[in-house]
Amino acid sequence: MNVYVTIGFIVGIFAYAGLQLMLHLTQDKREPCILESRVPFLDSAIGIMNHRANYLAKLKAQYKASIHTIRMPFQRLYIVHTPHLIQIIQNKANASTFVPNLLDFGMMFSGLKKESKVTLAGAFGLNGNAFTKSVHKHLLPGASLLATTSNAVEKLCASLPNNLDNSSTQGLLELVRHELTMALTGAVYGPENPYNDSKIEASWYDFVPGINHLLYSPFPNLTARAALRARDRVIGAFQKYFETGGHHYAMAMIPEMYEANISHGLASDEAAKMEMATSLAMLSSGSNTAFWLLYQIFSDCSALHTIRQELLEVSTKEETSGGPQCRVLSLNLIRDECPTMSAMLNETLRYHSSVINIKQVQHDTTFANQYLLKKDAIVMIPGQSIHHEKDIWGPSADYFDHLRFLDPASRRNLSSTSAFRPFGAGASMCPGRHFSMNVICSLVAMIVLQYNIMPSDGKWRAPTKCNADLWNAMPKPDRDLAVRIVKKVESEDVQWRFVWAEEV
Numbered sequence: 001m002n003v004y005v006t007i008g009f010i011v012g013i014f015a016y017a018g019l020q021l022m023l024h025l026t027q028d029k030r031e032p033c034i035l036e037s038r039v040p041f042l043d044s045a046i047g048i049m050n051h052r053a054n055y056l057a058k059l060k061a062q063y064k065a066s067i068h069t070i071r072m073p074f075q076r077l078y079i080v081h082t083p084h085l086i087q088i089i090q091n092k093a094n095a096s097t098f099v100p101n102l103l104d105f106g107m108m109f110s111g112l113k114k115e116s117k118v119t120l121a122g123a124f125g126l127n128g129n130a131f132t133k134s135v136h137k138h139l140l141p142g143a144s145l146l147a148t149t150s151n152a153v154e155k156l157c158a159s160l161p162n163n164l165d166n167s168s169t170q171g172l173l174e175l176v177r178h179e180l181t182m183a184l185t186g187a188v189y190g191p192e193n194p195y196n197d198s199k200i201e202a203s204w205y206d207f208v209p210g211i212n213h214l215l216y217s218p219f220p221n222l223t224a225r226a227a228l229r230a231r232d233r234v235i236g237a238f239q240k241y242f243e244t245g246g247h248h249y250a251m252a253m254i255p256e257m258y259e260a261n262i263s264h265g266l267a268s269d270e271a272a273k274m275e276m277a278t279s280l281a282m283l284s285s286g287s288n289t290a291f292w293l294l295y296q297i298f299s300d301c302s303a304l305h306t307i308r309q310e311l312l313e314v315s316t317k318e319e320t321s322g323g324p325q326c327r328v329l330s331l332n333l334i335r336d337e338c339p340t341m342s343a344m345l346n347e348t349l350r351y352h353s354s355v356i357n358i359k360q361v362q363h364d365t366t367f368a369n370q371y372l373l374k375k376d377a378i379v380m381i382p383g384q385s386i387h388h389e390k391d392i393w394g395p396s397a398d399y400f401d402h403l404r405f406l407d408p409a410s411r412r413n414l415s416s417t418s419a420f421r422p423f424g425a426g427a428s429m430c431p432g433r434h435f436s437m438n439v440i441c442s443l444v445a446m447i448v449l450q451y452n453i454m455p456s457d458g459k460w461r462a463p464t465k466c467n468a469d470l471w472n473a474m475p476k477p478d479r480d481l482a483v484r485i486v487k488k489v490e491s492e493d494v495q496w497r498f499v500w501a502e503e504v
């Protein structure tokens, strides 16, 4: 054997043994166990590369542990899989021990300068940032949510006929993504919405794949050059938006966030970068949710028929003088008066969700009277483990059942964040969930009532979601579905009017 190969081999063996020793010497016996240590400190990186968003659920299925440790270079992760342990973490008394750290995530990919990060951390500490505070204030149920939802619904009503009425073959995901992007951002950013420019919309979606590089790559500037150039274009558009006062015509949340960041000492062009975090929260999970919901409805004839019937029954006839029949649907009624559609939405969230809640341990603590959790470690709660737990959801937990939430016992689980957590839990539970669900339900109802969707190859086949991003609460399908969308024959003679007419 070549002498260099022999030396390399021996060095490799020593390095491996050294790393194994280091791993086990630095792991306290009282900490949750390590499940895999074939490649010390790198098992999880390899596992995530291979299994992406499914990695943690795969570990649970394989080892059946309720909690375990993952070691990465300079970081320990504690993965929690079972409801009783999750409840302890979510217990109010433990709020100062386990703290959400989404703030860091937003800052990591927004392109902020170091000094701006320091300014924001000084201003907001562990209490979120101007963005999270404002969303909690403006998008929880109330007049502002109502106005913003109505605005988004108007945008959908205006754009849908233009984009769907041509019976050509289109990608389902691409189609709903465009509709939701324009409706959500249009309602939030107002008439000067930077995403009105199709180049900026395209640049946003060119940037998104770069987030993984910013999170995991040691050299994102080399490995994600095109994505980072796309981010510069989006940031540039937001800088212009604020410079020219576009935010004065937006919903109150946007100028409020901007002014808060400026008042804490951020330069105007840096404050504009925070809109990358707003855009990500707004645009990352919604279109994937709408995609899966449409897939589940249209691929099941009986569910489609029932949902159409329910929607029709809550709509009312509007008197017209001649011409086609006119029907009005108050989309806000769907949640309470269309049980199958609501059940289908909740099952879509339960079954497909890839959410992982992340908290940081603030000090060494003994958890559940048993485990030592070390300061600065990250606690991860994979929603998949809970959403597919047979003790909670019964033997059919691993299957999609659009009738599941018609059953009172399953419906009760909706209000337990130890059972149903597509939007997280506790004080940091997604404050955009009402807005997002309102608009997604509206889009889906408008499509279901007016169009037929058929896969262009004639057979519905669920795309896989093996490459879904670990950070996204709803998984992107690995491939888009080519579909043909045609106006329903019956709806040729009906003029539909859709409104969001809720009273506060």
Ligand code: HEM
Pocket (backbone or CB within 6 Å): 100, 102, 128, 131, 132, 135, 136, 139, 281, 282, 283, 285, 286, 289, 355, 357, 358, 422, 423, 424, 425, 426, 427, 428, 429, 430, 431, 432, 433, 435, 436, 473, 474
């Ligand atoms: C289907 C759509 C959405 C899903 C599945 C989703 C999911 C989530 C999840 C899982 C979290 C983390 C919660 C936790 O740590 O406990 C979160 C946080 C957040 N989401 Fe959403 N989200 C969606 C849409 C939106 C929209 C449209 C907005 C804004 C307009 C938004 C704004 C936020 C904000 C500001 C936070 C941070 C809250 C905090 O730290 O206090 N989300 N979201």
